[in-house]
Amino acid sequence: MSRQDHIREFAAQALADGRVDYFIGWKQGYNSSEVVPAFVKDPADVDQLIWTPLCHHNLVTFIKRNMPDPADAKIGLCVKGCDSRTLVALLQEELVDKEKLYVVGVPCDGIVDRRKLEKEFADELVDIAFPERGRVVVTTGKGETREFAQDDVLLDVCGRCRYPNALYADDVAGPLEAEPDREESGPDWSDIADFENLSDDEKQAALERVYATCIRCFACVHVCPVCVCWDKCVNRSREPELVAQKVGAKENLLFQMIHMFHVAGRCTSCGACDRACPVEIPLYLLHRKMNKEIYDMFGFEPGTKLDEKPVFQLFDLATDHFGD
Amino acid sequence: MAIRFLKQDQLPAFLGQLAEKARVVAPVKTDGVVQFQPWVSGQDVELDVLLAKQSPKEYVFLQTETYLKFGYEMVKPEAAGGDTAAEEADPVSVDDAAVEVAIPYETVTVEPQNEAPAQVIFGLRPCDARGFVQMDQVFGGYGGFYYDPLYNARREATTLLAVTCREPRSTCFCTAIGGGPAGEEGVDALFTQVDGGFVVEALTEKGEAALAAAGAALTDATDAQIAAAGEVKTAAGAKIDVPFALEGIRDNLHDNIADDRWHDQAMRCISCGTCTYVCPSCYCFSINDELVESTGERYRVWDNCFNPLYTEETSGHNPRAQKSNRFRNRFSHKFWYYPDKYDSLLCSGCGRCIMNCPTRIDIREIVRVMGAPAPAVAAGAASEAPAATGDAPAVAEGKEA
Structure with a gap:
């Protein structure tokens, strides 16, 4: 039984039992090269749910504040290993109610970066097929077909993955994927090595350059599963007006710095912001750098232990240290 | 107006001549992302990727547009007294005036902003041009009742040189809503890619003026080229699905x-x-x-x-x-x-x-x-x-x- 079949079966059962009002998974988008979040209410509709290496959306986004509709809905959802960390982070902070959730963990062997594939062709992609594990066959609008090895076109975050299996789930869609030895190897920070080697001035220039292209659509904020202020976001506040609404490299950078500080110790590096950004800004730079600082200082990896408090909730003024 | 031809290798020269008289904006790829940017000589114009990430509306309807700058300053007047002639003539009123003037006051300066440089947007698609026509109704709407001077100044200073969509995407649906891959609404001159270059049609006086300004790079199109352009347009239109009927x-x-x-x-x-x-x-x-x-x-x-x-x-x-x-x-x-x-x-x-x-x-x-x-x-x-x-x-x- 495939993982996809497991997902459909769990979803149908949970809907039929009335355990959930709706179930969130993934389905095909406007063509077979795209996958989009799916919201299923009727057990008869579970056949639209799919599982392929294109299922990149972190569905935890859709259970954060103001997303459930109706607000008190009981929700079922699929989580990959990385997604489960954001769920654990929200549970640690008591921002979601475990009792209203039904979680299906989906063991994952790596998500394909559609943008990497897009860049290989001038034409649009109309189909991405996975004839067997590890093979990716891409077809364009003009009918050009090319094959890639899955490992060559993975999302960058997947290349560093240490949690292929969900850390929190009620049910699991099939056998677990092999886990790396996390004791042996700590987090891999190689993605920000180049950035870290820059001087302060060079860092400033590099950041201003990438954020100059920001169009302030706030997709990065809205898609971020641990960004929970919703309609009270400081970046949109006019009263007080703390961040200029005008668009420019420095203003954009300031707003991203605020985002970074606000998710410090909470960001699980799921990469949803990178993938949502319509102008492809490498948003990971700031968040990953902050994650590394927190890991180095406190040994804290957000969203990995359900019984742990987030690092900045442990801060104690009286003792001036973090708990221990 | 005569139909002209622009050889592919003459495109940089054509844009270069336009750039002598106006800012040229064109789709350019930077770090793998295609966006409309002010074009500088030597830059490749990206036309193989059908659509830039954003439409070029940013160049007429700026994302951030300053209406005016203002400032104020506290002025502390010098101590009253001094105009003895006036004081002798009417001592009471001068005294009153002196008391008022002695209070510090603010001066406010307001400096309206309205820059509208001449510009040519090259390489936009007919759907992009149509977007401007739709915005025109709002910013100059109801026969100018809601006339927006900033938008309109930029719009009037802008010439739209659109390129026919030879290879529409599966997400295109312009034909469903009255447009087309060679749509002319809002377009000042239309460029259609055929073998070896572009068949160029001026559709408005603005478009004709732009082509005249860069005339050295253009030749007259042959009948065969014009026929080929016609085929490209028809074929492109046939490739676009109509996902819904507008009625109702x-x-x-x-x-x-x-x-x-x-x-x-x-x-x-x-x-x-x-x-x-x-x-x-x-x-x-x-x-x-x-x-x-x-x-x-x-x-x-x-x-x-x-x-x-x-x-x-x-x-x-x-x-x-x-x-x-x-x-x-x-x-x-x-x-x-x-x-x-x-x-x-x-x-x-x-x-x-x-x-x-x-x-x-x-x-x-x-x-x-x-x-x-x-x-x-x-x-x-x-x-x-x-x-x-x-x-x-x-x-x-x-x-x-």
């Missing part, structure tokens, strides 16, 4: 305003503003006064109907408090409220909102579903509801106009 959509959206299916459709929306900021015709904005110490500016900046603050009223009440309310607005605005006002659509079918949406929400599907009559079960509830929602279009349009 306006009325059905009206009738469906309280339909529960809006909630289902909005489920995967994350309520960001990407679709509106890549759109050639979304024109909503907000106005900000920003003061730092004693100087500041008033600017308008793009805003969008997915932003909760966009409809929040001074009282704190938000008529579109839920994500699904805001979601409904975008499609209703494009296919119902705007058509009610201007008798045309606020969409040109470019499909950018589909391909750039973080969750690939498909406007074609929304219009197909919500622009169709409600299923029989829901019909009774829907027909009574609009007046009771507190979110009737009159409220929404007040903000948009």
